[in-house]
Amino acid sequence: GAAADNDLYINQAIVFIEDAIQYRSINHRVDSRSLWLYRWYYSRTCQWILSLTITVILALAFIEEPSSLTVTSDVRYRLPAWNPPCGLTESIELLCFLVFVVDVSVKSYLIGWKEFWKNKWLMAYILTLIVSLADWIVSLSFFCKESVRIRRILRPFFLLQNSSMMKKTLKSINSTLPEMASVLLLLAVHLSLFTMFAMLLFARTKDNQQDKEWVVYFRNLPDSLTSLLVLLTTANNPDVMIPAYSKNRAYSIFFILFTVLGNLFLMNLLTAIIYNQFRGYLLKSVQSSLFRRRLGIRAAFEVLSSLRETPASAQQSCVSVGALLQVLQKAEMDSRCKQAIMRSLKMCSCDQLSAVQFQKLFEELDKDAIKQHPPSPEYQSHFMQKMQFAFGHPCFGYLGNVVALANIISICVVLVMDADKQPSERDDFFLGAINCFFILYYLLEMLLKILAMGLKRYLSYPSNRFDGLLTVILLILEIATFAVYGFPHPGWRPEFMGLLSLWDMVRLVNMLIVFRFLRIIPNMKFMALVVTTLLDLVKNLRAFAGILVVVFYAFAITGIMLFKGAVVPLGNARGSEEYSEAEFTGSCVHISLGKKKVLSWCSAHFQAGVVYCFLYVLSVHLICRWAKIYFVAWWLISSVIWVNLFVALLLENFIHKWDRRCQRESLSGIEYQRTVELMFRDVLEEPTEEELMEKLHQHPHLQLCR
């Protein structure tokens, strides 16, 4: 009936507006049951459960068998890691898989059959699930004793497919690949030509004294290639040329030429290429988000204009204010925006809204939220007013900075003086007394500021929140110290007692004081600019970081599988002093010897970041061929490509910010909550009506009346 139809239209409008707010695509089913499912699927609870499931399945690697999440990484001291019984992690995995199965079915249903066949990501999702489940069954039927577990390597895919930003970024990286490949090819040519040169230059001679270069670095083709590849990373930089250089200085020309061509030119060329490709990346992605938002709003307008209550006679389609109010009340959106839209709806006296007016109403969504600090309290007493003026003045803040600096300097002086003292000789009296005084000052400063500004205004500044929180923690720590160890007095010795010794307490307090010193940042103009750029960058980098996590995870799992048990405690073979350094070296040696022993080696790096290992490992020349290939691939992806992507994004962000700095300075009085979308607002193009309508008519499920 008409009422049911009207209800459907209202519901459609609500969903479209929510899509617009979240920058989602509107290409989904629009019948009432699908709409209910859609809103349920994108509700906070559901999305939260999905994220939790992804986190859990990724985190499983930390407790699964070949991992070794222990406190120390030293093979001698560490206890055997806890091995979960067979079936525990597997049942958690099964639960996760079930959630994913529900997720993929709902998603596939919602976009419809036709769209499903076009969506490669969904197909890959289903394929991954099938492979994982099959592998899971195999695993259980072997009672968890099988050695290869493909599903672990596939896990990061679940993270990847759940984020549209990451998919977009991946597509963008993908389009850069051909040019990156050309540079990498060039790099390979460079490397191989220089390797041949090197092998001809540093050939074996009759005099054994003279061919040290040949013995150590250029004995055969793989060795030479490795030496020069490592030189490209500058890890063995002076070492590799020393034997030849000490024979004849002219040999250094070869190495300088190689480094200049490879490192300065080709590597930076890669940066240039990636930057060139990514120059428009942010803008393009913001532009497409804007298009999605406008499209969602336009779709809402179109469905609302087909409501029966609208006079069909009107030439121009329009929407009644009442219907819109109904939609707004039910839609989930930021309350500030909702109120602002309601307000402008009431202000506009007309009863019907045209498409342009409708669009304009929702422009509130794109606007900066102007942050208004609550007002200071108004005191009656003259004395209080004077106090308020004095402690609300910026100078009081500067004084606080000076005091914090003085505190840092005093800690530094004590550190320098105590550097060489035995723990038993230390006397914490001086530092304890000083810190006590400073913390009292910080407390006083906080209280006076709250007095002058009022609690609400005080808390509305992030710098004050940071300040206050640290002051309170410091105060609690100090009180706890006094409660346990009494007040500072000469000979206030740090002795071990309870959870933390006095010495640890004092260190913790000092660290917090050093950390609190960061409050000076907003006071320095250039620093503030840099820090806001960095924060912006972190926001924009989330997608990249996600992809990095995916790559990290896949590499770590592969590494664990490849090098499982390559490290063994060498025991008496080396002195215990050198041991922990030897762990790294030992691992490589052992891989090369083909021994497969108990302890995992890459799992150690899984938690620490594999990056650090590569240069160190490749400079030890004994590693076997497979490990070499693994590490070179890792170096190329994590260090070369990812770092260059990072540099490109930083350049892009920073240059935009810098260009806009002057412009912003004129508005410096007002504090904005800036988002990426706003940074580009004056460059963005509004989509035309024709584009929007064309896209709407292509909608697979929505039949517009006209």
Place this chain on the structure above:
Amino acid sequence: GAAADNDLYINQAIVFIEDAIQYRSINHRVDSRSLWLYRWYYSRTCQWILSLTITVILALAFIEEPSSLTVTSDVRYRLPAWNPPCGLTESIELLCFLVFVVDVSVKSYLIGWKEFWKNKWLMAYILTLIVSLADWIVSLSFFCKESVRIRRILRPFFLLQNSSMMKKTLKSINSTLPEMASVLLLLAVHLSLFTMFAMLLFARTKDNQQDKEWVVYFRNLPDSLTSLLVLLTTANNPDVMIPAYSKNRAYSIFFILFTVLGNLFLMNLLTAIIYNQFRGYLLKSVQSSLFRRRLGIRAAFEVLSSLRETPASAQQSCVSVGALLQVLQKAEMDSRCKQAIMRSLKMCSCDQLSAVQFQKLFEELDKDAIKQHPPSPEYQSHFMQKMQFAFGHPCFGYLGNVVALANIISICVVLVMDADKQPSERDDFFLGAINCFFILYYLLEMLLKILAMGLKRYLSYPSNRFDGLLTVILLILEIATFAVYGFPHPGWRPEFMGLLSLWDMVRLVNMLIVFRFLRIIPNMKFMALVVTTLLDLVKNLRAFAGILVVVFYAFAITGIMLFKGAVVPLGNARGSEEYSEAEFTGSCVHISLGKKKVLSWCSAHFQAGVVYCFLYVLSVHLICRWAKIYFVAWWLISSVIWVNLFVALLLENFIHKWDRRCQRESLSGIEYQRTVELMFRDVLEEPTEEELMEKLHQHPHLQLCR
């Protein structure tokens, strides 16, 4: 008289046009004697003498006393370097100083007294000369035994002041300094805060086993600062965190945080800032060159229009064609341009030229020289025509590339097979026979190409010149080998004989063959683009390279003076095997012990590039404080700032080139001799007539009639 006046005007016009061609400033004296002096000063001979003098005075460091330009850098083997007798280098220096005195006097005279006082470079030049001469007198009066020679550090100034490009670049770098300083300040804050954190985290504990981190890296403030500074260069990357990491994995968070903030963010921020500053740099410099050219031509027009022969009645000032022809004949310029201008002068039928016409005539100077290859010879015989078609075809070139590749692969195979053989076991028969065959093919290819294209056309392609030259050298080498060692036969052993052994000969031939393989570059599109970008970059980088040489020189001389005699042969203290590696380490140890011995250590690096040493040296923790400061300064300037400048320029150049690639591809048939000026031609702004005239009226020596 009028004739003398006319002569003066003609001469002025000649000089102004030459200024325009060379992009020189026209603000110099314009009376006839000064003009003669000016043309003499800028004549090729004079400028050549000046450059030679600068080269000589800079090269003196290689033979002066504390240097050690010997073949080997190994302290044990090297002979004492040749010490020139006192007075030899000093008298060469005096000669150079005299040339500089003449140079500075002529320059000062030519720009005139008023301008002289405004020119800080000239004043600094005179000051440097005075200080150098005073130091020279002191040096002679001590019979060359004095230890500090200031004039050596001042030498690179002579290189700096002679190049206007370098002065411009320096100014540009100078304007970036405030922002660079801000980032460096930020870096210093980052470093000091983290140092304090580290000292609090890795404090001395009671258990000696547990505080390895403290013992090795964070014993006191300078040690901690050094450890973290070196971590910023990633030189001690995994090592520094291993002791703490093996105690507790969580400590790695500290190091990861430090590296990510410092290396990824702050260091790349420096790149972004420098790139942002240099984005317009090339364009701006080309724009100001264009202005100088237009100004010179306009000035020539103005002086020619004041010639008596022009009818004064004319409202608009103009120039007679005859006068211009007279000027053109006497002016020194590219003969192609001169002919083109003459031709268009003859084509234009008018007798008088207006300012616009005059300017237009000289636009020939800005144009690309379209390179035309001479035509192929036309053969009568049908057979020869077919031959010409076959061997002039690009496919023949590709065949040549394939053969070169086959040759490379065969050499590679032999290298891999022979890698581990003793020199006495080697048999060069196989390689000798193969190379003989390939070189014959190369010779044939060259001859056939010359037959098909004619010698002139063949030589007009740079790739053919490269190819032909290498083929001829290879042929000569091969003939020499056969003459000495006979034709290849099984058991063709490499024995030492004469200057080069057979083995060395074969190696040399192989290297040349590998080098010859680079001829494939122009055939691969992307490679060609990259290589042309790099060549462009090298052109634009000359000024930067000059400044780098200046900085290198100053640092090397300072280093020689500071660390003179810090390295001594350690003799029996270490095994001779490890010796040459120990030279570096030893130097640092010895500096720290304060021993000042005979051999110079930095002079060794002077010839090899000091860059390589830094990371290695700082990672040895025993060096003394002064050496530390010296190396940190060196690292900041050479590695951080200069590399970032380089990256900025590369980005700038590459992105311009890339943007223009499509545009260029349409013209791909025509080969241009591209210059920087031409790259920007479509972006450049022509100066307006008002700007030019205003600048002309500000000329300190030229009084224009109107």
